[in-house]
Amino acid sequence: MSDELVRKGGTPRYPLVEDRVQAEIMGRVRAEAGPISRARLIEALNFSRGKISAEVARLIEKGLLAEDGLAESEGGRRSSLLIIPPSAGLVAAVDIGATSIDVALTTLGSELLAQRDAPADVREGPLSVLDQVKSLLAELLEQQGVSPRDVLAIGVGVPGPAEQASGLLTVPPIMPGWDRFPIRDAFAGEYAAPVFVDNDVNVMALGEHWGGVAKGVADVIFVKIGTGIGSGIIVGGRLHRGAQGCAGDFGHICVDPDGPLCSCGNAGCLEAMAAAPAIVLQAERCAREGESPLLMALLKEKGELTMKYVGEAARRGDYCALTIIRRSGRLIGQTLASAVNVLNPSMIVIGGGVSRVGHALLAEVRSAVYQRSLPLATRNLPIVMSELDDVAGVVGASVMAAREVLSFAGR
Numbered sequence: 001m002s003d004e005l006v007r008k009g010g011t012p013r014y015p016l017v018e019d020r021v022q023a024e025i026m027g028r029v030r031a032e033a034g035p036i037s038r039a040r041l042i043e044a045l046n047f048s049r050g051k052i053s054a055e056v057a058r059l060i061e062k063g064l065l066a067e068d069g070l071a072e073s074e075g076g077r078r079s080s081l082l083i084i085p086p087s088a089g090l091v092a093a094v095d096i097g098a099t100s101i102d103v104a105l106t107t108l109g110s111e112l113l114a115q116r117d118a119p120a121d122v123r124e125g126p127l128s129v130l131d132q133v134k135s136l137l138a139e140l141l142e143q144q145g146v147s148p149r150d151v152l153a154i155g156v157g158v159p160g161p162a163e164q165a166s167g168l169l170t171v172p173p174i175m176p177g178w179d180r181f182p183i184r185d186a187f188a189g190e191y192a193a194p195v196f197v198d199n200d201v202n203v204m205a206l207g208e209h210w211g212g213v214a215k216g217v218a219d220v221i222f223v224k225i226g227t228g229i230g231s232g233i234i235v236g237g238r239l240h241r242g243a244q245g246c247a248g249d250f251g252h253i254c255v256d257p258d259g260p261l262c263s264c265g266n267a268g269c270l271e272a273m274a275a276a277p278a279i280v281l282q283a284e285r286c287a288r289e290g291e292s293p294l295l296m297a298l299l300k301e302k303g304e305l306t307m308k309y310v311g312e313a314a315r316r317g318d319y320c321a322l323t324i325i326r327r328s329g330r331l332i333g334q335t336l337a338s339a340v341n342v343l344n345p346s347m348i349v350i351g352g353g354v355s356r357v358g359h360a361l362l363a364e365v366r367s368a369v370y371q372r373s374l375p376l377a378t379r380n381l382p383i384v385m386s387e388l389d390d391v392a393g394v395v396g397a398s399v400m401a402a403r404e405v406l407s408f409a410g411r
């Protein structure tokens with residue numbers, strides 16, 4: 001990493017750019033996700049050729065950009081290609097789920113370099129989970145032959161509502177001990193890089209919008225169906241966080257006032273009725289009551305049922321498993337139909353562990369949305385599976401952190 005990017009004492013400068021022109025140049029090069037010619041850069045940005053050339057030279061000097069050969073000739077002089085070199089510095093990306101953690105190292109251009117995941121339980125509290133995160137991260141750094149000093153930004157997705165400005169979580173229902181816990185401080189001992197925290201579903205939506213099936217799509221609802229249910233909303237190409245950062249908290253919409261108690265304290269939330277724990281509970285009931293010989297055999301063999309086994313039973317055509325999954329898909333689709341009427345998205349992306357059970361769930365979500373939304377809103381509305389799948393979180397965490405350190409708001 002260039003010394004220009006580091007203050008005395010090893011603290012990365014933040015933001016890494018000096019002005020709006022540099023920020024826009026870096027943004028454009030990042031968006032290309034590969035080499036971009038100087039000519040194309042000049043064409044895409046609304047600054048003079050001279051200004052761009054001067055700032056590109058500054059960015060090369062700082063080590064944030066590098067020249068990488070020449071572009072194909074378009075008549076006349078061949079323009080040089082620009083990239084964000086891995087030597088510019090790295091982004092540490094962390095995706096904390098309710099039952100697992102994913103950690104990755106990426107370039108400042110959000111290109112994945114290395115990744116690790118491990119089972120975890122957020123209910124064990126922030127100290128133990130963040131220790132696990134830091135040891136996975138240390139392993140990755142060692143594997144890549146780099147040090148914490150090479151990390152320019154850290155992005156963290158957490159399974160609960162997070163306040164962007166403070167990086168604090170606010171009353172996450174499934175995470176006792178995490179309320180107002182200073183996640184940023186947990187990294188301060190080893191890392192000098194700034195830490196950015198957001199809800200895991202927002203982060204996944206960013207990832208999918210950056211490099212997945214929703215790339216370039218302006219209005220997207222990303223729905224995560226796992227231990228909980230949440231959504232990340234992209235409006236006009238930007239993540240919509242809402243006034244307090246809890247926009248898209250879709251899982252706590254009430255679908256049945258007489259339904260089961262939810263972790264948030266209310267009754268009959270979508271999450272309490274359609275997320276993984278609800279599906280597994282219903283499957284266990286079917287198994288115990290002898291309604292499904294296959295689920296009964298799986299329960300006996302494994303000692304307990306998990307989402308994976310219910311999905312396996314559904315794929316093998318088990319009637320009970322299919323009925324439970326379809327019911328969950330229908331409830332999610334019906335709730336989503338209201339969101340479609342309100343937001344009029346141009347794409348819906350479904351991700352998270354439960355989405356991997358197969359076609360039955362997606363088919364039911366689709367049919368409920370198409371049936372219940374306004375016809376005009378669904379005329380061109382693809383409802384598709386996440387393309388980045390289990391890396392959507394870390395890619396999104398990297399995108400969030402890299403954008404923050406490369407943005408310039410007149411600081």
Ligand SMILES: [Zn+2]
Pocket residue numbers: 251252253262263264265266269271272
């Ligand atoms: Zn709830």
